[in-house]
Amino acid sequence: xxxxxxxxxxxxxxxxxxxxxxxxxxxxxxxxxxxxxxxxxxxxxxxxxxxxxxxxxxxxxxxxxxxxxxxxxxxxxxxxxxxxxxxxxxxxxxxxxxxxxxxxxxxxxxxxxxxxxxxxxxxxxxxxxxxxxxxxxxxxxxxxxxxxxxxxxxxxxxxxxxxxxxxxxxxxxxxxxxxxxxxxxxxxxxxxxxxxxxxxxxxxxxxxxxxxxxxxxxxxxxxxxxxxxxxxxxxxxxxxxxxxxxxxxxxxxxxxxxxxxxxxxxxxxxxxxxxxxxxxxxxxxxxxxxxxxxxxxxxxxxxxxxxxxxxxxxxxxxxxxxxxxxxxxxxxxxxxxxxxxxxxxxxxxxxxxxxxxxxxxxxxxxxxxxxxxxxxxxxxxxxxxxxxxxxxxxxxxxxxxxxxxxxxxxxxxxxxxxxxxxxxxxxxxxxxxxxxxxxxxxxxxxxxxxxxxxxxxxxxxxxxxxxxxxxxxxxxxxxxxxxxxxxxxxxxxxxxxxxxxxxxxxxxxxxxxxxxxxxxx
Numbered sequence: 001x002x003x004x005x006x007x008x009x010x011x012x013x014x015x016x017x018x019x020x021x022x023x024x025x026x027x028x029x030x031x032x033x034x035x036x037x038x039x040x041x042x043x044x045x046x047x048x049x050x051x052x053x054x055x056x057x058x059x060x061x062x063x064x065x066x067x068x069x070x071x072x073x074x075x076x077x078x079x080x081x082x083x084x085x086x087x088x089x090x091x092x093x094x095x096x097x098x099x100x101x102x103x104x105x106x107x108x109x110x111x112x113x114x115x116x117x118x119x120x121x122x123x124x125x126x127x128x129x130x131x132x133x134x135x136x137x138x139x140x141x142x143x144x145x146x147x148x149x150x151x152x153x154x155x156x157x158x159x160x161x162x163x164x165x166x167x168x169x170x171x172x173x174x175x176x177x178x179x180x181x182x183x184x185x186x187x188x189x190x191x192x193x194x195x196x197x198x199x200x201x202x203x204x205x206x207x208x209x210x211x212x213x214x215x216x217x218x219x220x221x222x223x224x225x226x227x228x229x230x231x232x233x234x235x236x237x238x239x240x241x242x243x244x245x246x247x248x249x250x251x252x253x254x255x256x257x258x259x260x261x262x263x264x265x266x267x268x269x270x271x272x273x274x275x276x277x278x279x280x281x282x283x284x285x286x287x288x289x290x291x292x293x294x295x296x297x298x299x300x301x302x303x304x305x306x307x308x309x310x311x312x313x314x315x316x317x318x319x320x321x322x323x324x325x326x327x328x329x330x331x332x333x334x335x336x337x338x339x340x341x342x343x344x345x346x347x348x349x350x351x352x353x354x355x356x357x358x359x360x361x362x363x364x365x366x367x368x369x370x371x372x373x374x375x376x377x378x379x380x381x382x383x384x385x386x387x388x389x390x391x392x393x394x395x396x397x398x399x400x401x402x403x404x405x406x407x408x409x410x411x412x413x414x415x416x417x418x419x420x421x422x423x424x425x426x427x428x429x430x431x432x433x434x435x436x437x438x439x440x441x442x443x444x445x446x447x448x449x450x451x452x453x454x455x456x457x458x459x460x461x462x463x464x465x466x467x468x469x470x471x472x473x474x475x476x477x478x479x480x481x482x483x484x485x486x487x488x489x490x491x492x493x494x495x496x497x498x499x500x501x502x503x504x505x506x507x508x509x510x511x512x513x514x515x516x517x518x519x520x521x
Contacts, residue, residue, distance in 0.1 A: 020166065020169055021166070021168040021169050021172070022278055024168075024169050024172040024173065024176075025168075025172050025274065026274070026275075026278065026340065027172070027176065028172040028175050028176050029271060029274050029340075029341070030340050030341055031176050031179055031180065032175075032179060032193065033271065033341040033343075033344070033345070033346040033350075034341070034343050034344035034345065034346060035179055035180075035183065035189070035344060035345065036179075036189070036190050036193075036345055037267075037344070037345030037346045037347075037350060038264045038267035038268060038271070038345075038346060038350045038353075038354065039263055039264050039267065039345075040124075040126075040127055040130075040263060041130070041188065041189070041190040042190065042264075042266075042267040042270075043121075043127065043259075043263060043264065043265070043266040043267055044121075044127050044130040044131040044134060044190070045134055045190050045193055045194065046255070046266050046267055046270040047114070047117075047118050047121070047131050047255060047259060047266050048114070048131045048132075048133075048134035048135035048137075048138060048194070049134070049138055049194075049197065050117075050252060050255050051106075051113060051114070051117065051135055051138075051139070052106075052135075052138050052139050052141045052142040052145075052197075053141075054249075054251075054252050055102075055142045056141070056142055056145045056146075068091065068150060068153045068233055071087075071229050071232050071233050072084065072087060072088070072091075072153055072154065072157055072229075073157050075087050075229055076157055076158070081216060084157075084217075085216065085217055086222065086227075087227065087229050088150075088154050088217050088219075089219060089220050089221070089222035090222045090223070090224045090227045090229075090230060091150060091229075091230065091233070092147065092150060092219050092222075093221050093222050093223050094223065094225060094230065095146060095147060095150055096147065097223075099142065099143045099146045099147070100143060102142065102143070103139055103140050103142060103143040106135075106139040106142070107136050107139050107140075110132050110135045110136045110139065111132050113135070114128065114131050114132050114135055115128070117252075117256055117259075118131065118255075118256060118259035119256075119259065119260065120258075120259030120260035120261070121259050130188060133191070134190075134191065134194045137191070137194040137195065137197075137198060138194050138197045138198060140198060140201065141197050141198060141200075141201040143201075144201030144202055144204060144205045145201055145204065145205075147205050147208075148164075148167060148201075148204045148205050148208060151164065151205070151208035151209070151212060152164035152167075152208070154212060154215075154217055155208070155211060155212065155215065158215050158216075158217075163207060163208060163211045164208065167203075167204040167207050167208070168204070170200055170203040170204055170207060171197070171200030171201065171203070171204060172200070173200075174196045174197070174199045174200035174203055175193055175196035175197060175200060176196070177196065178192045178193065178195050178196030178199065179192050179193050179196060182195060182196075249395055250391075250394065250395050250398050250418065250421060251273070251418075253395075253398055253399055253402060254269050254402065254414040254415070254417070254418060255269060255270070257402050257403075257406055257414055258411055258414055260406075261406065261410050261411055261414075262410065264350065264353065265410065265411040265414075267350075267354075268350070268353045268354045268356070268357050268411050269357050269411050269414060269415065271337070271341065271354045271357075271358075272354050272355075272357035272358040272361055272415060273357075273361065275329070275336065275337075275358055276329070276358060276361040276362065276365065279321075279322070279325045279329075279365065280365070280368065280369065280372075304437055304438075307377070307381075307437070308437060308438075308439075308440035308441065309441075311373075311374075311377050311433075311440050312440055312441035312444060312445055314373045315370060315373055315374075315445050316444070316445055316448040316449075316506070318366070318369045318370055318372075318373050319366065319370075319445070319448060319449040319452050320448070320452050320500075320505060321369075322365050322366040322369040322370075323366055323449065323452045323453055323456050324452070324455075324456045324459055324492075324493075324496050325365060326362050326363070326365040326366055327456045327459065327460045327463075328459075328460075328463060328489065328492065329358060329359075329361075329362035329365065330359060330362045330363070330460075331460055331463050331464045331467065332463065332467060332485065332488075332489070333355035333356075333358040333359045333362065334351065334352060334355040334472055335467050335470075335472050335481070335485050336355070336358075336485070337351040337352075337354050337355045337358070338351045338472040338473070338481070339472075339478065339481045339482055339485055341354070342475065343475065348472075348473045348475075353411070356411070356412045356415075357411050357412055357414075357415045358415075359412070359415075360409075360412050360413075360415035360416040360419060361415045361418065361419060363416070363419045364418060364419030364420075364422040364423065367419065367422040367423045367425070367426045368422045370426050370429075371422060371425050371426050371429060374426070374429040374430065374433060375387045375429065377433055378429075378433065378436075381436065381437070383436070386429075386432050386436075387429070390425050390428040390429055390432070391425065393424070393425070393428060394421045394422065394424060394425035394428075395421070397420065397421040397424055398417050398418060398420075398421035401416070401417035401420050401421060402414050402417040404417075405417050448505065448506070451500070451503040451504070451505050452500065452505060454499065454503055455496050455499035455500040455502075455503055455505065456496060458495050458496075458499055459492040459493070459495045459496035459499070460492070462488070462491050462492045462495045463488045463489060463491070463492035465488075466484065466487060466488025466491060466492070467484065467485065467488050469484055470484050
């Protein structure tokens, strides 16, 4: 099988698994909102979950993966399966020991960690204590998910993608089942969700081990800290930890500052982030993953003109997808929340507040997406320093904007601060990349973006008029609401495609060709 077919197959498998995972995550959030609403208990849970989840992004799926996979791939390719198997066992054993210590420290020092990260909770001792309890219950999740990330790196190297990609579904299923079945077992019902997180982490790890065995990588204890590859991985992790950490600190700073705002603010931001990340996870990441191999190959061959062409196409494709998606989120924020979340403990007022955060986040959808495509261009050119520096500047701007805007706009100001910092991060990346490789089709990119924007305006009007047919503040009538929202979005998509064709957007023909191939299959 050719390398292109391998990449296409891997992207297809991961894409299907990502969509399924995102859907299950949405179902999970719907269950949580119905059962627990947005307030005292959910603020405590989302704050407590933020800590191990941040470490997961910061360490397990960030620095560890980016440092381990290249080294293990080289070992596997150049030294054979036996040497790679030994390296896998060494890394698994060392990581188990390190993460056991990290987990123990996290549990012991949980009161200090929670107090520092969420200072606003100190004014409510009961909320602070609940957050500490939930954090202690969920902290071992980082132990299991770190080992899962290592297993994922091994399996992806041997071209097995489905099991690692689908494992997140089991976390969502575990949280849903525990929330529904165990909430009556605890004095504070939301404790069942924390138990679900812990069980989900165990299930994710157990899912990987049999597949590793079948692929010829049975896990055995093998302690060898002096292994030459271990030192290389550790050295690679240092810049990766900083770069990845700065990015995810931007996500976390909003939750920390939200603890100083009125009750429910942490939850409103969480729910909005989940919906904001839905199109990002499905579309933007796919484009970034698709364009990186081409740019890396062209950079290695010295084909800078080809790299510029690939980058320009990736940016234009991103604009074609994210500008109408951004407009759709802006127009449909309240209808989406009332349809998916309103009910039970989650009333219309909470839906409106969550929609407000989504509204401010949505303005930054295109900026965040463009950053996701621009950063791989630097990696293809073997420049890891510039993205880290621009991300750090964006983090500082995010903190400053948050402190200024959280007063007048409350949690909406924190969301807007994230959007503004993403905008400046995008500008800095564009500036330094142009300085590095010269012009890469800026006029054609701006022209394409302008045409997409023009096609988006009538689409937005159609969707807005369609959603005004109902009073979204009323409870019930889910089928009617779902039908109206789906029809409005479908009509908007058709209008967008018609006007995009009218304005001669090249990307329309590209997507039409993909659709025709899918229909033939």
